Amino acid sequence: MAHMSSLSVIAFDADDTLWQNEHFFRMTEEKFTNLLKDYASGDHVTERLLAAERRNLEFYGYGVKGFTLSMIETAIEVTEDRVPAAVLHDILRTGREMLRHPVETLPNVFETLTELSSNFRLIMITKGDLFDQERKLAQSGLGELFDVVEIVSEKKPEVYRRIFSQHSTAPHQCMMVGNSLKSDVIPALSIGSWAVHIPHDLTWALEHAEAPLEDPKFHEISELGKLPDLIYQL
Known part of the structure; x- marks a missing residue:
């Protein structure tokens, strides 16, 4: 396992990772x-x-x-x-x-992002309608905790590679955190990044995929508040 010091960027999905969707x-x-x-x-x-x-x-x-x-x-x-x-x-x-509809953030989101923002660059990578995602980010009150916000039409390996490259970070120094195995975890792992899956009680049928349990850079936690401990153990 790589030590925590090899990480410099932590990227987060938004819908059903930071707030209900x-x-x-x-x-x-x-x-x-x-x-x-x-x-x-x-x-x-x-x-x-x-x-x-x-x-x-x-x-x-x-x-x-x-x-x-x-x-x-x-x-x-x-x-x-x-x-x-x-x-x-x-x-x-x-x-x-x-x-x-008012934005409902998930448990421990603000505290976790605040803690991690003191040691890592935080990037939000979310897909969906531009206006709606901007509205939810503004209402969430989380915007100031992120160094970069990227609203994309699709989450594919080349999209993650482009975003990390634009911010002068190698994929192996990045971690993607999200509730979707298909969109958040598997594409990030495919370019050599770390990936953390946080299952949500409800997952859209078109986001289902098999967990890549054999990949050593794949981790799963039950809720966002457990992310700092996981990172510091790497």
Whole structure:
């Protein structure tokens, strides 16, 4: 194992790592399936919605706006083009409600970031809608704890390599922390960085992946407050 002194940068995911996110998508999805209960079962609507989201990622990207458009598309499909205008209005309203929802930071976030910021450069690397991510960062009160904030359209190995390179840091000196194995952990490990997985109670189906247990730079902790102890043990 490398000693802690080899680390200079710790990067963090935002949604469901620093603040709640998927919880609000699930609540909205429940409202959505209820709106279409006269046309299809909840399970069927959920299945069609997930298929629409997967289809639309390359066009709309991640976030509330793309999710809202996928709900509208699903409603049109499930009702065979007969969706009432009132239902479309309600879908748009629930989307706006998500964009106005107060930010709820997860336990021990502020304390952990404050402690680590005295010894490491902190970078936020988050994907999603630019305006919404900027809104959540501002409302969270965490912005001043980060040296750099990067809002990207996708988290791929080349994206991590570019970000770390821009800030004059070699990948092996960086650690990525997040709740998604697919987006936060596996791409970072692939370029030689450390990666810490913090599972969230709710994980979007399109973010599921197998844990890379064989990689010596992979670690998993139950909550963010345990991150400093892990780092100091490396």
